[in-house]
Amino acid sequence: MVSDVPTPNTAHSSPLRYEEVTKDEFAELAAKFEFREIIGGYLLRGICPRCGDAMEYFHVDETVRDAQRQTAQKPIIEMVCTCVVAHRGQGPDAHGCGAFWNLSVEEE
Ligand SMILES: [Zn+2]
Ligand SMILES: [Zn+2]
Known part of the structure; x- marks a missing residue:
């Protein structure tokens, strides 16, 4: 059972x-995320x-290979909050605050 003892939140x-x-505004704000291409996908920090x-x-990049036959298609990254803060009401496997949004990646 999950106890519902309030935990002090210093942050x-x-x-x-x-x-x-x-x-909608989540995606706009998340457009400021630091975006890095790394082996196997993308790392977004913000x-x-x-x-x-x-x-x-970390977004595992499965779209690029498919996208090669459809030029000018921007991959959409489905993001969820992954912060390490213990937000009240989290399920046992949940992390972050539960926010989710789609981020479209601008490709050169
Ligand atoms: Zn949080
Ligand atoms: Zn969050």
Whole structure:
């Protein structure tokens, strides 16, 4: 059983509850994420647009090979918050605050 003992949160003055939500503005804010291409995919680092915590997201790149036959198609990365802050209401396997959004990658 998960105990519902409030844990002190020193990083935030107003901790958010875990909630699976998305908003258009999340994607806009996440466009500022640091974007790196690494072996096997992309690494995105930045601040979660919902909870404001630092997070990293590794996206396994499966789209590029398929996209090669469809030029000018931007891959869409489905991102979720992966911050390490314990947001209240998280399930046992959940992490982050529950925010999710789609990020379209600008390719040169
Ligand atoms: Zn968070
Ligand atoms: Zn978050």
